[in-house]
Amino acid sequence: MAQFYSAKRRVTTRQIVTVTVHDLDGLGQGVARHNGKALFISGALPGEQVEVDIVEDKRAWARGKTRRIITKSSERVTPRCPHFSQCGGCQQQHVSPALQQSSKAKALARLLSQQTGLEAEVDLVIAGEPYGYRRRARLGLSYQPRSKTLQMGFRQAGSNDLVSLTQCPVLKPELNALIPPLHQMLSSLQAVSRLGHVELVLADNGPLLVLRHLEPLIAEDRRKLEQFSHKYQLMLYLAPDSETLEQVNGEMPFYRIHDLTLTFSPRDFIQVNGGLNEKMVSQALAWLDLQPDDRVLDLFCGMGNFTLPVGKYVENVTGVEGVAALAAKGAYNASLNDLHNVAFFQHNLEADVTAQPWAAEGFNKVLLDPARAGAAGVMDHIIKLAPQRVVYVSCNPSTLARDSQNLLASGYQLERIALLDMFPHTGHVESMVLFGRK
Structure with missing residues (x-):
């Protein structure tokens, strides 16, 4: 059997x-x-x-x-967004803003205390509007052949599937209002099944749109896109691949901070929360206690978000950035704003910096704003420079805690801790700390 x-x-x-x-x-x-x-x-x-x-x-x-x-x-509140239960963009719209901030501050203080052995305490919360704050968003596009419809939206939590949006209340109102007509226009294109994503950015001189398309656009599609950009007064860019960016119409986008004008490319990094960025920069400058004879080093400087405002108040400021295009944009913006005491250099700050032409300068104050990986590669050099003050802007509490231990072991003390509520309704914890020499 x-x-x-x-x-x-x-x-x-x-x-x-x-x-x-x-x-x-x-x-x-x-x-x-x-x-x-x-x-x-x-x-x-x-x-x-x-x-x-x-x-x-x-x-x-x-x-x-x-x-x-x-x-x-x-402390439970009604989410303002109808897509909150499906969309993965926000996780905390059911939580009051006050509780969101206090829980993030407690988590940040707890981690810093555990890692440094100090009684760390967040003594400042820098916050802005909980809705209508995002000036930048990338919306995924996915054509559904069976229903012959175009999905446009953010990813579901823990999934690659898109949630089709009709609105997004955390976006700046000017961008939020574009979602329905933009979806309608993109759905009418012949290339509707060959679109990758669309990026919306609100510059201080108006909104811009970047469309990633996966095959060349026919003349009729380009005409529809241009008509749409004129109707809604958009700066229009087309991206046929990840390297190419074609500006179809509009000016060069810019944003203003501390009475300075910073131009940028749609692919350049700028802080998503423009209102909080202004508050953050102002607080960093106050913590640095800038004096006319200061020489300041700004590491991971991007295109000069901190560097250029610092340059208004000191003898000399040097910005160092790993991305060459951002360093070049910073130098351009320094010239645009007649700041001749500002210099920008490109260098990979995870590599050895000792042979760099800027590394031996007598900097007495340092600001750094690294990516999530932190600043382990430059901590020893910062300690060697022995600045009076160090302001560390962080988007990752774990690497902030790790790098803080190096400064604390070298004679610095942790003087101030600020929570930056850069992304309300999300789990992102951003912060800024001030170190001073004992």
Whole structure:
């Protein structure tokens, strides 16, 4: 008699528990205790009793999703965006802005305290408007052959699938208003199935649009795009590949800060939250306590977001940036604003800097604004320069904590910590700290 192998059917039992949430982590997850370990719960707030689906259960912690709210927190608010439950762009629109900021500040202070051994405390929260703040957004485009429709929107949380948007309240109103007519116009193009993404940016001299297309556009499609750009007074750019950018019409975009004009290319990095960027730059300049005879070094300077405003108040400022195009744009903007005491250099700041022409200058103050990887490659050189003050702008608390240990071990003290609420309703924690020599 023949016997056939039959795999045993795996039976998964969903665990449902009821807990009381006691904290909110920096990512906007409720934190409770269950079976003697931390349980992180999406969609739950401190003070709430919730019914939770356990979705991941590890030895030291577990993760769950809110199934039902039994008692509701007074800090729970109604999300303004109709797409909030599907779109992965925001995670905390159900949380009051005050609680978002306080939970991020606590998470930042906790991490810095653990890593440095100090009693770190966030003594300043720099915040702006919780909605209508984003001046830049990239919207994915995906043509659905079965329904013959174009999807335009952001990715779902933990997925590559797009959520088709009708609005996005965190965008600047000028950009938010473009979403429905832009979707309608793109849907009418012959190349609708061969579009990659669209980028919207609000410069101080108007909005701009960059369209990534995957094959050459026919004349009729170009005409429709140009008509759309004229109707809505857009600067229009076409991107046939990742390297090429064709400006079809409009001026060179710029933004103003500290009475300076900074021009930029649509592909250049600029801070997404323009209002908070102004507050951040002003606070950094105040912490540096700039004097006429100061010589300042600005590392990871981009196109001069901090460098150029600093140049208005000091004898000399040097900006160093790894991306050549940004360093060149910074030099151009220095000339445009008649700042002749500002110099820009291009160098990979993860590599050795000691042989660089700017490295031996007698800088007495340093500002750095690295990417998420932090500034490990230049910390030893900063310590060698022995500046009086160091202002560190960070988009990653973990690498900030790591780099802080080098400064603290070399005779610096942590004088101020600010939370930068650069991305309301998201889990991003941005900060700025001031170090002074003992």
